Amino acid sequence: MYSISEASEVLGVNPHTLRYYEKEGIITPDRSSAGIRSYTDSHIKWLNFVMKLRETQMPISDIKKYTQLFLEGPQTTKDRLTLLEDHQKNIQEQIQVLLSTNDMLSKKIVAYKGLIGERKQGLIP
Structure with a gap:
């Protein structure tokens, strides 16, 4: 306890x-x-x-709904499954956005490092 x-x-x-x-x-x-x-x-x-x-950004309202379904018992299993599957789809969408953003940031970082390297070598005033 x-x-x-x-x-x-x-x-x-x-x-x-x-x-x-x-x-x-x-x-x-x-x-x-x-x-x-x-x-x-x-x-x-x-x-x-x-x-x-x-x-993973599940709204409190959905967590409350899931909790209530759980408390109602095994006859709500399908509804709970649907709620979790919908949330998993949202997570997968979030992952795609994050991966895309990470890729964009990686390209920007490489570009800035290139600029800094050129400045150090005196190629850019």
């Missing part, structure tokens, strides 16, 4: 982020009789998944 501060440290996020995910219904930590949150290894595993979805 992890306290909110321990869980946030393990996950590399601010405790506020965990409270936000709880407020949005994405995670429901266990609570002591005094109301103190505690997180299990299962919670940590789930939050790692959620954070990967966020890192």
